[in-house]
Amino acid sequence: MAATRFWTYQDMHFPFSATRETLEALPDFQIRDDDIVVVSYPKAGSNWLMVIICKLLRAAGRTEEPVDTLLSGPMELTLKMAEQPGYVTLAARSSPRIFKTHLPIRFAPRGVSKPQNKVKVLVMMRNPKDSAVSYYHFSNKLCPLLGLGEPPAWEEFARAFVGGQIQYGDFCDHVLGWWQMRDDLHFLFLKYEDMKKDLPGSVQTIATFLDITLDGAAIAAIAEESTFDRMKQDFSRSQWPTKRIIPRKGIAGDWKNMLSPDESKAFDSWCERKLCGTGLNFEFE
Template sequence: MDQMFEYKGTLFNHMFTKDSLDVMPDYVIRDDDVVIVTYVKAGTNWIIEIVNKLMRAAGKTDVHAKDIPWCIEVTLPAFGKPGHVIMEDQPSPRIIHTHLPWHLAPKMITSPKGKFKAIVVMRNPKDTAVSWYQFNRKLDPSLGTQRDTPWDEYVQRFLDGKVILGDFYDHALGWWQMRDDPHFLFLKYEDMNKDLSGAVRKIKQFLDISLDDVTTASVVESCTFASLTSTWADSGNPIKTLIARKGKVGDWKNSFSESQSKAYDAKYRERLDGTGLQFDFE
């Protein structure tokens, strides 16, 4: 596995620094920021594209999605500086993204005041695990961090929460406690996959964006899996060319053994029963 270190109970890799994580709690969220929160491989770039295209169409921003660093807490090779430093120079309204668990995120998000909006996108744990595993296998050679972690080892690590950015359920339930706060909109990857135009309309309404039906439909069309796969392939950003794989719900069935699936089902029931949070698996 990539060299990992623990920070306040959560595992991180070399793209995170203690200095960046230390400044996160006091990171200033502007009143008109749109904050996007995701666990890894839960549709991060998808939701950034949708929000950015809606805001651009409404004349609220001139910034392109390719210039928005995902993860304010990370220093990505393509950007050279920590995301939070880059975002300081971006004009308002900004699209701010974080993968951080609730307890490590900026306090201005977790104890919300002002008018900022936050969109949390979640994906079922089985598809998330497969997507994260496959993404790392493709990403490692480009970062020079070759590691051949067998699937059986990885799937157990994910189940045990011993992966970068910590336990899936800790992340999901940490943010889920914000579900009744009017600053927050919660979306599921599976619902977006099933009804993209419905999801776009919901986001548009949440962000108080007025667009006619034709413009909205063009945003939807430009944010389909096929459209974005093509956009990212031509982006010139080596990491973005690796983002899209299949974009399907239920692809986990091609990777999970019966015993692995049962173990994940047991953990799912143990952690989510009675919480009101549920996921579709196909």
């Protein structure tokens, strides 16, 4: 089934589009001082965050590149329509570079896991129930697009998700790996649910972290241009088929439409066991 369609490297599950050669090369990937890196588990809102960052950089005059050009897939993957791994393409890109990764912290470039100087790392997090549902629906679209066969039933996918038998491994282990950097000033941690509640405030927080100064009207305009509906329209026009299928509902709490009471309890027990006492909490409403 698609939930277990991965290969294992150093006890971690990866999609086949993340090759051994890439994973061995990435720790030494050269990070530049003005790099902006978005980190997340899959389907946590990383593309939404990247759109906001791109718009902020354009508004601040730091780049003239179109948003669609600035956006890219995870650096560790070789996308179907690409001629080379993401990190190779990224190495040739001019600054400022905005890029993302779904890698657990121990596999990330050293300049991201232990950033120096002015490097900025934004960690996007979303409650695991909604992350699982979004991941499931994305897999349902991606499997036929990539010719990967029949996607899994939800019940199978939910069990694999809680069991960590999925690409990029256990959700809780992944987020906790990055969460240990929460006191490092190179990092900004954001939650999908908080951004849904107050997008203008979140845009301002991101701008401040990136040392971008804009007036209230500019921040409000970027927030308006970065709503889910606007992003979905923009992504539908992308040249990349995999990008066109990324946006779905863009809401918090959609898990209530998918998880059975027993599945919800299984998720709760798993999160309690993994996250209790870590200071990392998620909202599920």
